[in-house]
Amino acid sequence: MGAGHTRFGVLDDGPRALLRRAVDGAFSSVDKGAERAAVGEAFLATIGFGGWQIGNSSAVLAEEAGTLGPPTSRVENACASGGYALRSGVRAVERGDVDLVLVAGVEKMTDVASARRRYWLGVSGDTEWERLAGLTFAGVYGLIASEYVHRYPNAREALAEVASKNHDNGSRNPNAHFQKRVSREEVLRAPRVADPLGLYDCCPVSDGAAALLLAPADQAHRYTDTPVFVEGLGAGSDRLAVQERPDLTRFDASRRAAERAFRDAGVERSRVNFLEVHDCFTIAELLALEDLGFAEPGGAVDLTLSGATRASGRLPVNPDGGLKSKGHPIGATGVSQVYEIFLQLRAAANARQVPGAEVALAHNVGGAGATAAVSIFSRG
């Protein structure tokens, strides 16, 4: 019944100020008000990028949120930390012994010196076999994209469309890291980072925080007349190193997570109005569409090129700009996706509003698919 979000980008604020701002925003968004003292448990999603506070970081959340006293813990599954923190938050609410649960995600990435930053960008893949072969995050997805592009014609165009579309959406998001549009041609011409992925195929390194307030469904009316309900949750895991998976071009963790979420929610895919998927690289959005069951293997190419996933299409994907344009503060991303869904399902997304949005899905992946969380929401 509440959600807050900071600007994402290269910011002056440190992690404490970011958390404070996101949590303040979450409390002020509660229509009928909520008390800090009512928070019975808090979860912090963060990887602790750069090592600013590796141990006990959840205590920092409690301090900045004004929720000292009740239990807090950090949830970490690389870039899927946010989606998994939401799961922990929902389970805490379902226990029935707390009024309110706070879920927040934060990452401060731009205050870390450049060489150290690149160390940290490789920490979520397999260290011993992928990193020692010379791959960071981008390199692993580059390998995946190389096989996908080899198999499916027009895939490069589809990758460029994903970047262009998400930048277009981001231009309508005042919190987005990048608010400039970019054309397909610019995406295709940009320097290669991990061929076939180029500069505009890759999400930026961003600072930011987001926060959510959760309450039992039967208490929703105490806080707002327009709550957003968690209809279903699913999550999955897979082998860490992509070399140990049978197929590079699918994430079984995402598939398991989606199947479980749809079963848990009892909702058909045709009822979902829009998606927030994990486009850390453009290739990841194509894989997401297929892993979530909205396209057959290779079918994401045509689905994307048809314009169906644009803001004006029949199944908008990443109306807030996605990780590509909105930014990817690692721990905050999974929480940020739910913030957007909160706005959209309450018809409060202004220039980004998906008309008639009633059911939405968030898809959050850790690293190159070792962990994934899928959550389905509906309008109250």
Added chain:
Amino acid sequence: MGAGFEHGAVYVPRHSLEGQSVPSPDEDTFTMAVGAVEALGTGPHPPLPSRILLVGEFPPVVDWALPAYLGRPVALERHPGDAAGLASAVRDAVDGSGEPTTLVIALDRTGPQGAQAVALRFGPHPVSHVPDWTASLGFEGAAAVARAGLAKIGIGTDVATSGSPPPAAWGADRVAAFTSVGLSQVSEGAYVPRPRYLENLPSRWRLEADRCAQCEKVTFPRRGVCRYCGRPDRLSPATLPRDGARVVAATVIGKGGQPTEFDPQVEALGGYGVVLAEFEPGVRLTLQVTDASPADVRIGDRVGTRLRRLYPMEGEWRYGRKAVPLPG
């Protein structure tokens, strides 16, 4: 009785300039020695020598690394890298008790023909008692003489050199910048401690895997359990073939896309290719590409794997296998 000459092989780096072979930046006399031993066929596959005689200049790492590469303790003896040292090593190999002995000669760039390595196997099943051409084996011309001599007794040497000039990025000053980098680096983020690096050597250096009799699947890298059915008790060792894996994915890492351990390499030499190569269905390995320009190896190509320098860490070079293009 003594040992006789059984077999020989020559390793020559892929590229050459003005008749002189030019080692790739990630090669040194240790990796070339391994290259020659692999060409000999006495790499991780039996029959294995119990003694290795080294002739030439070798880095200190060889003392633990060569036995580690072979996967067993071997007696290592060093002889000076000159004609007298070579002669005494040959005598030593022949006069021994007949136990299997491999003699390895390795030269860095400074020989008149450039960098190369020769491996000669002596043992109880000789082809000839002492090859008469070893008398004319001068240290510096060893590879050429060995190739000619071996050919005369019907042993071909499969040399992977293309003779093509090296990529422009490997100018001498750039290679020097890379190879002379300080070895005291410690990775601040993801850091592979030395015991973890050593623990994986059987898979990383020797391509050792486990085949499970229960589910008939191969686990690679080795984990001590079958990664499909979880059983530890029905495993038997299997070694993957060095050459012939097929590339299923290939990317090129541009400047700035590399893990920091590879900064000295990228700063000196530019970006590199990385491939995912498949040995058999379900058995794949991520490998950096070497001996080629980054984009030379493509999906569908078959590659060989070679032991090469990876990156400096805590006082030594770390080594691992990389992918090389196969001829043809």
